[in-house]
Amino acid sequence: MIRHAACITIVLLVLVTLPVAQGSPDISGFWELSFDSRRMPSANLAPAVTPAVLAKQAEKDAHAIRWCNFLGLPAAMDSPRPINIRQGRREIVVNFETVAVPRHLYFRAAHPNMDIFDPTTNGDSIARWEGDTLVVDTIGFDGDKGVTMIPGGGYRTSDSHLTERYRLLNDGNVLSVTFTWEDADVFRTPHTYEFRYLRAPRLYEAQPPLACNPFDDARTTFLSQPGSSRE
Amino acid sequence: MKYVRVLALSLTLATALAAQQVAAPIPDLEGGWVRIDIDGSGSFNGLAAKFARAVLTPAAQAASAEQAKRAAQPRFDFARDQSKPKAAGEGYVVTDGNCTLPGGVEPNSAAFHVVQGKEQVLIVRENPGMPRTIYMDGRAHPALSRITPTAVGHSTGRYEAGALVVETVGLTQGNVTAGGWRTPETKLTERYRVSADGQRLTITYTWDDPKVYVKPHSYQIVAERTPPGSWAFESWCDSSDPGQRLSIVPPQQK
Numbered sequence: 001m002i003r004h005a006a007c008i009t010i011v012l013l014v015l016v017t018l019p020v021a022q023g024s025p026d027i028s029g030f031w032e033l034s035f036d037s038r039r040m041p042s043a044n045l046a047p048a049v050t051p052a053v054l055a056k057q058a059e060k061d062a063h064a065i066r067w068c069n070f071l072g073l074p075a076a077m078d079s080p081r082p083i084n085i086r087q088g089r090r091e092i093v094v095n096f097e098t099v100a101v102p103r104h105l106y107f108r109a110a111h112p113n114m115d116i117f118d119p120t121t122n123g124d125s126i127a128r129w130e131g132d133t134l135v136v137d138t139i140g141f142d143g144d145k146g147v148t149m150i151p152g153g154g155y156r157t158s159d160s161h162l163t164e165r166y167r168l169l170n171d172g173n174v175l176s177v178t179f180t181w182e183d184a185d186v187f188r189t190p191h192t193y194e195f196r197y198l199r200a201p202r203l204y205e206a207q208p209p210l211a212c213n214p215f216d217d218a219r220t221t222f223l224s225q226p227g228s229s230r231e
Numbered sequence: 232m233k234y235v236r237v238l239a240l241s242l243t244l245a246t247a248l249a250a251q252q253v254a255a256p257i258p259d260l261e262g263g264w265v266r267i268d269i270d271g272s273g274s275f276n277g278l279a280a281k282f283a284r285a286v287l288t289p290a291a292q293a294a295s296a297e298q299a300k301r302a303a304q305p306r307f308d309f310a311r312d313q314s315k316p317k318a319a320g321e322g323y324v325v326t327d328g329n330c331t332l333p334g335g336v337e338p339n340s341a342a343f344h345v346v347q348g349k350e351q352v353l354i355v356r357e358n359p360g361m362p363r364t365i366y367m368d369g370r371a372h373p374a375l376s377r378i379t380p381t382a383v384g385h386s387t388g389r390y391e392a393g394a395l396v397v398e399t400v401g402l403t404q405g406n407v408t409a410g411g412w413r414t415p416e417t418k419l420t421e422r423y424r425v426s427a428d429g430q431r432l433t434i435t436y437t438w439d440d441p442k443v444y445v446k447p448h449s450y451q452i453v454a455e456r457t458p459p460g461s462w463a464f465e466s467w468c469d470s471s472d473p474g475q476r477l478s479i480v481p482p483q484q485k
Contacts, residue, residue: 112460
């Protein structure tokens with residue numbers, strides 16, 4: 001009898017809590033990279049990407065760093081501070097504590113018409129769940145803005161296509177993100193690398209972003225020395 | 232008998248849990264919003280013209296007046312001879328050229344976007360500045376001695392009678408809409424309420440601080456939901472561009 005009542009209790013509790021418990025994983029949290037978080041194989045670059053082309057691109061990136069331009073992708077996802085990922089019903093917002101604007105990952109089936117979309121440093125991102133993996137598809141980049149160098153080699157252009165796969169590991173304490181860049185002008189084959197973010201302590205408090213003052217002369221002198229920027 | 236008692240207990244528990252969910256409905260605030268000019272003032276300066284003016288304590292009046300005096304000093308165009316007008320199309324230097332902005336608690340001319348997570352509500356503007364992180368996990372504000380005041384402060388929230396209620400402290404000292412004033416100790420309470428059709432968001436701001444206000448200072452801002460399929464614009468600013476500092480409209484001087 002008691003067992004019967006206990007079963008009814010469990011069924012009732014499950015029914016009551018069902019709307020909260022059901023659905024896709026929730027990747028919300030503050031996530032940070034550690035010294036052993038990056039797996040970046042060398043990119044297989046297209047023949048057109050010569051050392052001279054890479055040097056010119058590095059020069060553009062150095063300018064963006066010097067003038068505190070918004071980083072954009074992929075640099076923003078390599079932030080030295082925890083990134084704040086918040087998952088809602090219709091979108092996920094990713095916020096950075098560095099010089100970058102937030103990302104919006106929309107749960108939508110299609111990108112907007114690129115003829116009327118102004119290219120940006122973060123591009124336009126649409127997301128969907130494939131089982132327990134969040135797949136994010138991004139196009140609409142501006143190849144002339146922000147820091148463009150891609151971990152492992154190559155750089156972002158206006159034609160780049162990025163696919164990210166987010167998956168929780170280790171009981172939700174690690175967030176694996178694989179980044180795959182496709183761009184026929186830059187890569188011979190799609191270039192994939194993985195970052196594993198560690199969940200920050202539960203009571204972590206968001207901090208003001210890292211300061212960047214383009215008119216700080218000491219900083220400018222530091223950055224003008226060989227090897228000080230991403231070359 | 233035991234069976235009946237356990238069953239009754241389980242029914243009571245289930246009913247209580249269900250009632251809790253009904254009693255605290257979560258309004259759907261998620262998405263993009265744009266502030267609207269409900270009074271038809273036609274200008275940014277006129278948006279708050281009909282708000283009730285704040286009634287400040289003498290000490291807050293003095294602090295506010297001091298701030299107004301500092302703000303009246305020409306800050307960026309100081310090298311120019313103020314007696315000579317600019318030629319047509321010649322820019323006025325109106326910013327220091329730095330692209331980082333502090334952000335703020337109220338919406339400005341840019342759209343703002345709300346995402347509602349289980350532990351946080353995040354509000355981000357389309358222009359630069361700190362986002363608003365609203366902790367919904369029951370944590371308390373840290374002691375003010377342990378935090379650096381910012382333009383968005385430290386916010387905690389809860390759902391109450393169909394509204395999101397946000398309490399904020401730890402804001403930087405400065406002006407508040409409609410003649411108000413704030414210090415890091417001043418408490419701001421906001422109530423976010425969505426209209427029945429989900430298309431309008433009314434935010435009621437109430438500033439409370441006995442050292443600053445004779446009575447709590449309150450006003451409302453209304454925003455309209457952006458159309459379905461809209462996306463957030465990404466602002467761009469380049470400090471290396473000298474034009475970034477300029478405006479062809481003369482800066483307002485008091």
